[in-house]
Amino acid sequence: MTVSADGxxxxxxxxxxxxxxxEGMCDEVLGDGEYRGWADRVAERLAAQAGGGFRYANLAVRGKLIGQIVDQQVDRAASLGGELVTLAGGLNDVLRPGCDVEAVCAQLGEAAGKLASGARLLVLFHSTDPSRRMAGGSRVLPAILRLKRFVSELAEQPGVVVVELFDAPCFDDPRLWAEDRLHLSPEGHRRVAEAVLQAVGQPPEFDWRAPLPPVPPPGRARRLADDLRWLGRHLGPWVMRRIRGTSSGDGRSPKRPELLPYP
Structure with missing residues (x-):
């Protein structure tokens, strides 16, 4: 669906x-200790355009699988009656071995149907392509492509728009990613926010697809040191959580559970 701001x-x-x-993982940390994130950035621009009275809720929680998003967030979000609703989910599922991608699609479709029914516009996402930047990313690419096709089918319905990140080569740049290589850096969040705003009909402020200025590639020793640090600080703990059946979001509450004036 193509959206016109005037319409x-x-x-x-x-x-x-x-x-x-x-949720905004790995963006700037705000005064309340929460991450800012692309969704906050979108809300800031829309609030400025509204000229007062804008309200915003963010129910997202790190580590959630699509079934948990459906069970814990979707009905609550639908009851809030937001005019613009964004939904991103399923990637945590497909990163896990043995993922049933058809079940993920079914749950994503259920969530999208409930959210779209009460919103003026529902925003969905085609995720970035991990195979171009992550070792082992090709393993999950078939599931991601299936999810991408399903999201495209959902976007054929009126009142649904897709933010296309998959084909944007700027996201191959490691500077758009945090040290953990899974979450966006502040620059990555800034670009996703601009992509969302343009997708919902806002006039462009910059070309979010444009590549960053080139820099010399790191040397072999630096790459090895970065890889070892990543293994110890990020991949190891992630694997241990999978073994234990725990999540980084266990016990966490949404950072903005109510539809309240913003900022």
Whole structure:
């Protein structure tokens, strides 16, 4: 679906649903100790355009699987009645061995149906392509492509738009990613926010697809040191959580559970 800003008019409220991507992991840390994230950045621009009275809720929690998003966030989000609703989920599922991608699609479709029914516009995402930047990313690419096709099918419905990140080569740049290589850096969040805003009909402020200025590649010793640090600080703990059946989001509450004035 193509969206015109003139056709929709200003949004007066926004509700964000999902996992760490939408919570804002690894963006700037705000005064309340929470991450900022692309969704906060979108809300800031929409609030400025609304000229007062804008409301925003963010129910996303890191580590959540699509079933948990459906069970813990979707009904709550639908009840808030936000005009603009964003939904990103399923990537945590497909990163796990043995993922049933058809079940993930079914749950994502259930979530999208509930959220779209009460919103002026529902925003979905085609995730970035991990095979171009991550060792082992090709293993999960078939599931990601299946999810991508399903999201495209959902976007054929009125009132649904997709933010296309998959084909944007700027996300191959490691500077758009945090040290853990799974979450966006502040620059990555800034670009996703701009992509969302343009997808919902806002006038562009910059070319979010443009490559960053080139820099000399790190030397072999630096790459090895970075890889060893990543293994110890990030991959190892992630694997241990999978073995234990725990999640980084266990016991966490959403950072903005109510649809309240923003900022």
């Amino acid at each position: 929709l008019g200003p949004f007066r409220s926004m509700v964000a649903v999902g996992d760490s991507f939408t």
